[in-house]
Amino acid sequence: MYSWTHKDIYKHLDTLEQLARIETDISKKCYYLETVNSIRQILKRDEIMCNEDITQDMTSILMSISSDYYYNQRYYEIIKDFYDIVSVYNEQYNKLIKKVGTADSKIERKHYSNEETLTIARDFYRSINSEIYSYFEKMYNERYDTIKFKEEYDELERFSISGFCIFIDIIDKNYILVKDEPGIYKLKNIIHECGHGIANYIYPKASVLRKNDFLSEIPSLFFETLFLLESKSLEAPLANFTRMDYCYDSAIELSRHEKIVNAWENNMYKVNNKFYKNINKKYNLEPFEVDNSLSTSIDDDGAYIIGQFVVYKLINIYRNDKNLSLELLKKIIMSQEKDAYEVIGSIISNYDGVDTEISQILRLADECSNKILIKEY
């Protein structure tokens, strides 16, 4: 019977490594070392795949998280910065979560008709500037053909999203679907999706070239956040807080990826009791926290966190210099995916103002919850 185990091969590799060490012919030496390295790599991969201790599912998740982590390390750093800035407000923030939740459940929500919703969106985009408005107007004029609101939203629910925008550049049309929710959510959702539509008109290539990149949510979140901040509606601060809460939560999960990847590597790429024990001992993370963190991905959630982070900066600029902030937004829209990091970096190279916006959102959410909760009694 022919059989071999990884142990046997490692033994040969050790011998080969020793040979390489004493070899004086440089080309031979390099050849030996290269062989050793490539075989070690293959074995490692093989070992990960063949390990019986782990379910295939968990292994593939960890493999993709670890390659995502090394590939997107620069973006993980930005997310860590966002997390650090928000955590300054941790105490205030934790108190608010409960309060906002209670206030949100007590609020009376108006149901906006489709026509009302689009009229509000039109007034909002008209207030930005004539160029942005011209793009919105195109979508508005075609609204009966290209925009729809959907109450039953199987396809939305499945992906737990509140809308989407698909751009078809050969016919120059944005197709938009928005969840028909009560209250301000319907308004902010249409403004968000039209933000994607506007970006598609400004730079039609973007929708083809940039899939899942870290710039794609910036225009939509910019207009959404601006709308919520300017809205006189009582619900707006709650919706703004909820968005920030989602970003902060996901940032916490993503900041754990590095720890989990390290622990996994140190545990010889095995997911077993020892792996969870090590994480708990070293980082004080419970198994359910590890699992939660693994279901958050840099591609899906990262774009929203980075988007919101950049948007806080842009909104702060907008308050003092509207034209400059819109110029920066256009620069972001027109940049290529490969420049994403540089563009984000040049805009948030200093975090001045981000703080102000975050504390403002917390303060408004607090005030608004008080009003709603006091009104009750």
Ligand SMILES: [Zn+2]
């Ligand atoms: Zn979006």
